[in-house]
Amino acid sequence: MTDTTDRRVTPIDLSRRPNANRYLAGNYAPVEHELTAFDLAVTGRIPTELEGRWLRNGPNPEQLDDTSKHHWFMGQGMVHGVRLRGGTAEWYRNRYVLDAADRAGDLFGANTNVGGFAGTTWAMVEAGNPPAELDYELNPRGINAFHGTLDGPFTAHPKYDPATGELHAMSYHWPDLIDHVNYTVVGGDGRVTKQLAIPVPDMPMMHDMSLTETYAVVYDLPVTVNMDVLMDGYQFPFKWNPDRAARVGLLPRDGAADDIIWCDVDPCYVFHPLNAYDAPDGTVVVDVCRYENMMVDDRVGPFTDSPPALDRWVIDPATRRVTETRIDDRPQEFPRHNPRVGLQQHRYGYTAEVKPDDVNLHGATIKIDFETGTTETHEYGPGRGGAEPVFVPKADATAEDAGWIMAVVYDATTDSSELHILDAEQITEPAVATIELPQRVPFGFHGNWVPDSSVAPG
Numbered sequence: 002m003t004d005t006t007d008r009r010v011t012p013i014d015l016s017r018r019p020n021a022n023r024y025l026a027g028n029y030a031p032v033e034h035e036l037t038a039f040d041l042a043v044t045g046r047i048p049t050e051l052e053g054r055w056l057r058n059g060p061n062p063e064q065l066d067d068t069s070k071h072h073w074f075m076g077q078g079m080v081h082g083v084r085l086r087g088g089t090a091e092w093y094r095n096r097y098v099l100d101a102a103d104r105a106g107d108l109f110g111a112n113t114n115v116g117g118f119a120g121t122t123w124a125m126v127e128a129g130n131p132p133a134e135l136d137y138e139l140n141p142r143g144i145n146a147f148h149g150t151l152d153g154p155f156t157a158h159p160k161y162d163p164a165t166g167e168l169h170a171m172s173y174h175w176p177d178l179i180d181h182v183n184y185t186v187v188g189g190d191g192r193v194t195k196q197l198a199i200p201v202p203d204m205p206m207m208h209d210m211s212l213t214e215t216y217a218v219v220y221d222l223p224v225t226v227n228m229d230v231l232m233d234g235y236q237f238p239f240k241w242n243p244d245r246a247a248r249v250g251l252l253p254r255d256g257a258a259d260d261i262i263w264c265d266v267d268p269c270y271v272f273h274p275l276n277a278y279d280a281p282d283g284t285v286v287v288d289v290c291r292y293e294n295m296m297v298d299d300r301v302g303p304f305t306d307s308p309p310a311l312d313r314w315v316i317d318p319a320t321r322r323v324t325e326t327r328i329d330d331r332p333q334e335f336p337r338h339n340p341r342v343g344l345q346q347h348r349y350g351y352t353a354e355v356k357p358d359d360v361n362l363h364g365a366t367i368k369i370d371f372e373t374g375t376t377e378t379h380e381y382g383p384g385r386g387g388a389e390p391v392f393v394p395k396a397d398a399t400a401e402d403a404g405w406i407m408a409v410v411y412d413a414t415t416d417s418s419e420l421h422i423l424d425a426e427q428i429t430e431p432a433v434a435t436i437e438l439p440q441r442v443p444f445g446f447h448g449n450w451v452p453d454s455s456v457a458p459g
């Protein structure tokens with residue numbers, strides 16, 4: 002279903018922020034100021050039903066002893082946020098997720114995701130500290146281990162079950178979880194209700210998980226902790242392990258650790274699944290951004306070893322077989338879907354095109370129709386690219402693709418960023434609104450729309 006759109010990208014002079022480490026150059030470079038700006042300039046019309054905050058987390062390293070060995074995944078977390086109300090963009094703020102004292106010595110720094118849960122705002126990272134709580138205006142409130150109920154690390158990619166109001170997480174951590182991962186469930190009151198140790202050897206980099214009504218899905222893939230990498234002075238001690246099996250596990254949500262059903266897959270790496278659901282025939286369907294390999298030779302970032310393509314895996318717990326089908330071979334990442342179809346069969350998905358050879362990490366926003374096998378793209382123009390497409394259902398919507406897509410857009414020709422709001426039903430059309438941001442937003446990771454109805458201002 003690949004389309005053949007030809008995109009020209011304006012060559013950009015990176016002399017503004019040169020660095021031999023690409024993950025510190027150009028728009029990967031950290032910003033130097035925490036800003037507050039009010040009444041942002043808007044082109045178009047912001048839907049008045051959008052009342053809340055768009056938030057995005059990413060690394061903003063403060064001090065680096067050896068820039069040549071800095072990994073993109075490291076560095077203190079910084080959240081960028083825009084508050085929308087009444088058709089206006091009331092403010093922009095960017096803030097470190099931890100205060101200066103808590104940031105000292107914390108390399109991971111809760112730098113990967115941010116969202117609303119249990120009435121407050123959480124910044125999250127894998128394999129490091131528990132979540133960091135933020136106030137409404139993004140000021141740090143400190144580490145919050147779910148009110149002291151979480152024993153150990155958490156994840157940047159918990160899965161929300163709308164039927165139960167729970168968060169589900171798979172967590173790993175050096176060195177105390179070297180031989181297992183933790184499956185954790187957090188109740189709607191923000192307190193841990195379940196922790197289960199699942200034996201998994203070699204400490205694989207387990208970035209995400211999937212959740213269906215029946216199973217928690219474990220991605221046990223051959224990128225594992227590697228002391229040689231650490232001894233060579235690199236910050237991020239993981240490496241492709243060609244001798245190790247690749248498998249996904251189906252853990253019955255109410256089961257014990259030894260109830261897990263392991264199913265082999267072809268060697269690969271997956272950071273992000275799009276959604277997952279139980280099919281009527283008893284199989285489990287997951288769509289994944291799949292890399293042929295990961296961290297083979299590149300010690301500072303994820304994008305040079307192999308590109309990510311969109312695949313569908315149908316996992317059969319009865320036969321332990323996984324049927325893998327290529328959906329779209331354009332490089333793409335940061336998959337999202339309408340949250341109302343979480344854990345249910347989805348028709349649509351949305352991804353950010355990845356163009357790692359260009360000075361802009363991203364290109365188009367891609368809308369995938371899994372029912373018809375077609376895609377549509379929203380092009381941002383030369384030198385411009387849209388990051389993770391956050392989907393916000395329209396008020397009173399019934400159609401699955403009736404929603405707004407919010408994506409931060411970096412314009413390499415002007416070295417500036419905007420927040421774009423697209424109509425997902427007419428994704429090829431110009432943005433319904435673009436919001437000027439007072440500084441660029443460095444390439445980073447994940448975020449969410451947090452409506453005021455879920456997290457009260459104040």
Ligand SMILES: [Fe+2]
Pocket residue numbers: 113157158208272273446447
């Ligand atoms: Fe991620």
